[in-house]
Amino acid sequence: MSRPQEAWTSNLGVIFAVAGSAVGLGNFLRFPGLAAQYGGGAFMIAYFVSLLVIGVPVCWAEWTVGRHGGHHGYHSSPGIFHALLRRRWAKYFGSIGFLIPMLVCMYYVYVEAWCLGYAVNAISGRLSVPGMHYGEFFATYTGANVDGVAVKFGLGDVGIFVVIVLLLNLYLLYRGLSKGIELACRVGMPLLVGLGLILLVRVLTLGTPDPARPGQNVLTALGFMWNPGDSVLASLRNPQLWLAAAGQVFFSLSIGLGVIITYASYLRKTDDVTLSGLTAVSANEFCEVALGGMITVPAAFIFLGAAGVAGQGTFALGFIVLPEVFAHMPAGVLFASAFFVLLFLAAVTSSLSILQPVIAFLEEAFAMRRAVSVSWLALVMILGTGFVWYFSKDLKALDTIDFWIGNVGVFLQGTVIILLFGWVIGIEKSWREMHRGAALRVPGFFRIVMRYITPLYLITIFTLFLLDKVVGWNFSFEKPVFQQTGYIADLVGNAPSPVARITVGFIIAVCLLGLALVTVAGRRWRSKPVAPHYRK
Template sequence: MSAPKEVWSSRLGVILAVAGSAVGLGNFLRFPGLAAQYGGGAFMIAYFISLLIIGIPIGWAEWALGRHGGSLGFRSSPGIFHALIKKPYGKYLGVIGFIIPVMIYMYYVYIEAWCLGYALNAATGQLSVPGMNYGEFFGRYTGAGSDGVALHFGLHDVGLFVLIVYAINFWFIYRGISKGIELVCKYAMPALIVIALIVLARVLTLGTPDPLKPDQNVLTGLGFMWNPGDISEGLKNPQLWLAAAGQIFFSLSVGFGVIITYSSYLTKKDDVVLSGLTASSANEFCEVGLGGLITVPAAFMFLGAAGIVGQGTFGLGFNVLPEVFARMPAGQVFATIFFILLFLAAVTSSLSMLQPGIAFLEEGLGIKRKASVALLGLVTAIGTGFVWYFSKDLKALDTLDFWVGTLLIFIQATILIIIFGWTVGIEKGWAILHEGSALRAPAFFKPIIKYVTPAFLLTIFVLFILKNVFGWNFSLGDAARFEPTSYVRDLVGPNPDKVARLSVLFIALMTLFTGILVHLAGKHWATHPRAESDKN
């Protein structure tokens, strides 16, 4: 009737797995770049407020709902929502919880391949080729220069590494929870932290790399990242709050549909309050304590502010940092281990994105592990192939990331917090959260979860739409300006972009496909209701 029973072998295992899901490229590339861009002090205030208002509350809601759903015999968002809401539409609310991790995996694994490829190219001293700077190498390597050019399989090509990381991911996801995901995270997470500490020690002991530029030293590098600037003015900037809240979603993996699946394999004896806080703390240590002290200060010491400002996540990680390592003593060694660090962070995250899909296929369609892995492998291979081929300007990747990896996450997080605080009810939800708990969450989080978090989410979501869809400049009166952004112009503008349209069509087809699967799952659950023996 159901998939074989799977459990975590230890509390440490699930904490490391959830932390591994959260710790990814955003910790070491996206977070430092945003903090530097928006002025360290002001950004960090908005960041920690967002952590308290949306990060921790939504995380606790996911942990609690997931474990409770697991006790009813369900492991995926569609199944858990079906069990909790007890209405025909309930299971369809879980569609997003399948789409988000599966579709993010489709392009995330492509980026993961960059990390492994850069590590091996750095180790062999071939991180660039004659006649190319690092930006040009990145464009050639990732296929950003033209569609289809990345479909090659040499050491200087991403294709070989796409196949390698794809095989690694599906081998371990096939092995299951304890022998696959947990095993990887138990070794990868400590290794990741050790490597990050080694790189951090090297950065903090660089002193003044160029005596001719005494202002570009380790202290000014840290200052560029962390000096508060004009905090009051910074906090008035709606874009800063958008960036901070968005980083919390990316950083903690809340709203991805991952935590709710991971926690469904726990029992009522497990302390999800403490586990949730521990996993969040591990992520924050990696993000603020390691990522925030490595990337931007290192780049500033060698390249100055001009080498950092305006660089996005990819530009900072794959264009700027290779140049920094090239100028650093023993730079080849540190470049190699840094990209190994990024690869480890990426693989623990990508594995987590596959498990919700596997769990749904097993429980919703009643198929075995091998068949579910094969089906998910086929579906994600189509998506990854799409991103891989339509690589010019990374348009397919960027479009999927915006509509799925950003927009849908806001919606999924809102659904989760409303189900916990209103559908289940805050009192019952609070009791579910504290089953088997030695540590109690502060009582003031009850009104935060029920009222403040949904209101904050709605406000941030409206601002996000106004800025990223309608192009509002956040001015009022005569100074207000609305210019539809490229995400809209690419679809309905006078010169629409073919790849962007194909990407949105692909999202629509995936949504339809998932909806059909959920419909079939509903029939399966009606015929084979979860029994008491399915409980943890």
């Protein structure tokens, strides 16, 4: 199969790109919110266990499988599975890595538009109006009050930013790997880290801004975020804690999305995947733990106290709580602007990564030129983002796709990848392939981890996830309770949500269309020889 003339300019370029895909809204909003919710230190223990048992091994597996598939001239997850397994059913397992990013990008781009809109509103001073009710502003701006109300294109509406974000993503994708995605990440990532460091220094130098509340100071705020507390052992016995930590690792590292497989497929046969993968993970952890973990929640605690932080979800923390914090902060307009520009940079580098697997599949499956594949992607994005944008009340469409695809889907894809690495290809062959050209030798005990412990851990976590979020078990053996969860009640409860049902139908329709495209692509691939194709 002829290989598209796409390549990274250097190993550093692909590291920037993978780090850009990993560093996103989860680092600065989702991670600190979960850490605060589950007791800081206890959450960090579960988080780092999940990082070592799931995050790093699955990341290495994706880098290895992707580069190995690229040797055969394939760059999409369905194509790589087809080339490596050489079975008719293989491409359908690989289709998860194409369908997940296609559906996730439909709502991620909409959230990206919020970030850009908030950045512009912060720069103009419209987020620093005395007495402003930020919850009402968020609900009006995003359309969370009424379906369709946010579909407007005035200068103060989100619509203009949806258009700008769509055009920006499509333009950078049209420019290709090196001139588009890599360039954007090379510029965006250092700028993002620079803004993060500025905000971090500002938060750590806030001291005690309100003398009337001496308990709300920097040290107490950091303690609220990081101290294990007296009940750390009790917290670690909570299955929801481990579910949250594992989910954050998936969300944060962009594993299970099909992104790393696609990116790694453009590597040379001797490009180091062990060190590159670990470097990308380290860059993400710095942004998540050192920046996200020490900016968002501590800043909110200093000005609003524990009551202002507790129970806040990802969106509420970022788009409702923090604007109020910046309004209380000296030079708040400046720091609010920096924060939302940071969020936008994090979002755009991630959205480019999420969209690239779709482009790779379209070009690989149907021999499309870049202009044609980007045009088809534009149509998909307009339809999908328009759907989420219109059905905006309570963010129901967004939340439904995020749950069934952004949570369930990535667990499935991550499990499939690690099983492919350790069992289908075989741990010995995969281990040799992973160390081809490696400057860093992975410790031998990771053979056992990647073959046995990671799959078992993933299956256990996924089972707990289903028992919690789908079955509604209270995790008690003495007095078990099975209560219908909101996601199930939305579909089959006494008062189901029409929007949730329409959204699930939309998901099914998109998946069936995607599988049909994979079937057509498979017929074309069977007529092509599957032979190694290395880029020197």
